[in-house]
Amino acid sequence: MAVAGVAIADEEGLTAVSMRRIAARLGTGTTSLYRYVAKKDDVLELMVDEVMGELRGTVLTGDWRADLRTIARLLRETALRHPWLPALSSGRSNHGPNSLWWTELCLSVFDGMDLSTDEMLAGLGTLSAFVLGRVLGELGDQEAARRSGLSHEQWMEQQGEYGPAIVNSGLYPRFSRVIIEAETPHAADRQERAFEAGLERVLDGLAAHLPARR
Template sequence: MRPEHGTRGPKPTHGRRDVAVAGIRIADAEGIDAVSMRRIAAELGTGTTSLYRYVSKKDDVLELMGDEVMGELRGTTLPGDWRADLRTIARLLRETALRHPWLPSLSSGRANHGPNSLWWTELSLSAFDGMDLDTDEMLANLSTLSAFVLGHVLGELGDQEAARRSGLTHEQWMEQQGEYGPSIMNSGDWPRLTRVMIEAKTPHAADRQDRLFEAGLARVLDGLAAHLPPRK
């Protein structure tokens, strides 16, 4: 709601969106901790003090960045069936968070009420149109879905970070376990885990993250279905 720039002084070279886009470029490449007013100013080729013509503090920049990313989802249409709608929402949130690994740390906090975020919230709530649900129930359903997506994405990002630190792919890491796996299975102390280690196929699959996400999402939607009335 603030004016894009003040009425005094020369016309600004950049706008708030430029600041947000520059912050996103830095965060995507180096992580959210690398984002600072000085770095953004350097990215835009301007002085640090000039940024305060557009924003008052770094938290403003982070909000603008989060809302700008949600703008990538503009144009999304939902199928019109609640289960398909929520599945679409979950998949898009996962894809967006994986493109911008810093996003979960922002979205897990207070809600962003920028124009793109408001649009996304309105679209998400439309998945429950025609149902006899009160607003708290709608929020509980969306919060449950969001928590699942966020938890899964954090696991994926953690796996990527472990690969980066160690220099080992998932397959190389599993091979490196050497005799430790057989020692677990041969001890006889962990029969349930041993069965998983012998029989489970998903941990070895190249698309294991996709499989785990889709399996978990199906179970979340089944759980929500138990609390949802039919559409009128």
């Protein structure tokens, strides 16, 4: 059931997921599904846990900074692979077996650091918020490209027509610097560059709150 729901959401979006569609994909009647779940929300939780199972096999090194990089990158890759996931995973925690396994693994990054439970949760929450925020931006860019029919390069070229007027107006000196000097928005790997740059800043912030002996 969860596998069928994931497949439908990946192909058509979360709004396409219904008990009827899942039943049709499984070749069974809709009412038969209610032998196993009480409502659609239960299926959505199972879908999230199914996707989190893709992270099984992740091995950490014991270096907290390297391990949080690994966690952040894997979360980004998984969310981009399943664009519907951020909407479901940014709310209440999922307590399925795969989700619990992942939470336990993430918490193990802080072993031996003499942090309180709330401090560990704050660290992981900050990292997760950054990753989901970046992913939503990437997904929004993809959706804008789909709606407009313009690639990022075509859109940038179109917007470039307004650059001289903005700079010459003298009203936006800081943004004018962005227009003239910024390289990342034009790079083919701009999303990866922005993600990695932001990730390092998040990790620097977390490092500032670790006990001095660490």
